[in-house]
Amino acid sequence: MPDEPWGPGGFPTTDWSLVDHAGDEGDVRRRGALDELLRRYYAALRAHLVIARRIDPHAADALLQSFIADKVLERNLIGAAEPAKGRFRGLLVAALDNYAANELRHRGTRKRAADRAVSLDPTDQNRWIIAKGVPPDRAFDNQEVMKTIRG
Numbered sequence: 001m002p003d004e005p006w007g008p009g010g011f012p013t014t015d016w017s018l019v020d021h022a023g024d025e026g027d028v029r030r031r032g033a034l035d036e037l038l039r040r041y042y043a044a045l046r047a048h049l050v051i052a053r054r055i056d057p058h059a060a061d062a063l064l065q066s067f068i069a070d071k072v073l074e075r076n077l078i079g080a081a082e083p084a085k086g087r088f089r090g091l092l093v094a095a096l097d098n099y100a101a102n103e104l105r106h107r108g109t110r111k112r113a114a115d116r117a118v119s120l121d122p123t124d125q126n127r128w129i130i131a132k133g134v135p136p137d138r139a140f141d142n143q144e145v146m147k148t149i150r151g
Helices: 016-023 030-052 057-074 088-115 125-132 136-150
Strands: none
Touching (some): 016 030, 030 088
């Protein structure tokens, strides 16, 4: 996009009138302004995730899509932007970093929870043994101990 002025760090220079239109839910130009802002900032936000946050490019794309849907579109993040509050790119990067940290933390929690899943059904001993990572040679011993405990 050679006809656009670019600011520091690969982010485009902020066009505050475009930001105002995109953030005003009652503005008839909102949809077009949002499309234009997303077109201008997408590559820089993706690069930030991949380079600064060291997130895999495919994961960065998925994360950025979720961020746009959840924060930009559903929660009108753009509506919070004001020149007096600071740089627009600062708002976007801070919101994206917070969103990425939360999403990656939740994904890690779900993954750890799945790894630790244990069946409470006493007839489901084999799944419990597999979930605990018990080697097959010890699995038999564990089953015998459980039989002895139950009587």
